[in-house]
Amino acid sequence: MKKSTRILSAAAACTILGIALPQPASAAVSDDDFNALKNTVEQMSQQMQEFQKTHQQDQQQIQQLQQQLGETQNLATNAVEKADAVALAQANSPRSALHNFTMVGDAEVQYGQAKGQFGTFSLADFAPIFLFRANDNILFEAGFDVTLQNGSASGTTSTGVPYTHDSGYSTTVNLSFAQMDYLINDYMTSVSGLMLLPLGTYSERSAGWLNKIPDDPLAIDFLPGAGVGTQLRGGVPVGESGQSVSYAAYVVNGPSSTDGTANATTVDGNGNTVPNLDLGGNVGVQNSGNNANLNSEPSVGGRIGWFFPLKPHYDVELGVSGQSGHWSGNYLWSALVVDAAVHITPYFEAKGEYINTWQETTDMGSIQPGGWFVQTSYKLAGFDFDAPIVNDLELVERYDYANNAMGSTTDRFTTGAIYYITNTLLLEGDYEWFMNHGLNANGYPVSQFIVQLSYGF
């Protein structure tokens, strides 16, 4: 285009110049000069025609390329739309192939010796948790506790001497929890089934390798660890610092009565007087075919918690939780739990719970079993000794108290240490001193020593 313009311009200029310049009167144009000029003009004219032809071809090619580009863009847009549609369909499909099965859990072996008794390997426990992710919003989880149970035996020898000793063993398999979690949105999850109950935080964080002391605080026995029902729970972030408020609200069958009455105590198969409250048995169908639920209405409960981290490993967590409902007939059982935990540096932790329960009974009126515990721990790595074994040690102390409201109270002080063989293989050892007052209906020893090997997987 530019070339042809220049040539045309040059030709025009030459023509104008030729006309404009005065003809020298004395210089006549020869035939040769005229023919040469004529040839030049003819060549330029021919070149112009060729340039015009080339220009038209270029225009056609440009149009074709533009058309092809448009088609390619359409294809790309359609491909993106199709990919988005497929992704959306997969996300919404109840049968999408995103499910995954995973097993986690823990295992423990325990050796114990109570004062005045022989030492013994007292526990072998395997506690797997099976997780099945159906899709991004649905999770099934079930936790089992497989433990060895000693087979106690008593009788009379052939010589007429009465005996009592351990005979053989059996294996018990306990379903700790089995629940379906449905994540409704970012802030709310529906949980249904046999659920760990958020009464305090201990019951949900008490797996063998999480608990820094091999046994539970005494007062935990006054609370149901799990319940059958349904629950809504979730966490709501506050700001961008990691702070959050958590909540849980649930409805469960609630506790029941061992002998079907609302008496405070009952007599077990061995003739011992024991509490009549049955915290875990109010579920299913009895041998008679009747519903095992003795309650006229279910129990309701919930927890609200506040987690405030200043920065990693510096945080405070506070919570208050409770449950209330009938345990036998129209007699109420209620619980209130206040929990707190503090972390200062990666090495120091303090936590505790205050537990109080109210139980209406026919024979003792309203009684209030309860108690509390405080537990602190410190990882010696905080001292930064130049000694690998010392750096892998954590010291643990606990003080707990329980009052069964039937004439027995117990204080206990526990001190011990954890050696982290790996991050999930722990060797725990502790010594416990019991101060029993009253009837000591639970039969606590004066003191005992426990060593436990725990593995979390």
Next chain:
Amino acid sequence: MKTATKRQTVLWSVLALTGVFAVSLGVTLAQAQPPETKAPQKKLTGAELYAINCNRCHPERYPTEFTASQWKTIMLEMRVRANLPAKQANEILKYLQEDAGGN
């Protein structure tokens, strides 16, 4: 029985009041920094959220201990068990999956 019912009422009143107090305190503290010291909060990384949330209940688990798919399942459970806010759980999941173990 009446005394017990009264106690129930007191119990639930205390629960409700404590709940309201906890939420109010949380929100108040989150927004109570004086203007002159209130710097724009940077978004916490997945590693920081992991250190904040996970280590308060159990010893550290390394990303290489599970595959990316297993981490997805485990984090779904942890989100429910620990009441983790969804965005925080997702950031932690990304952090764990970045260096997850092989299949």
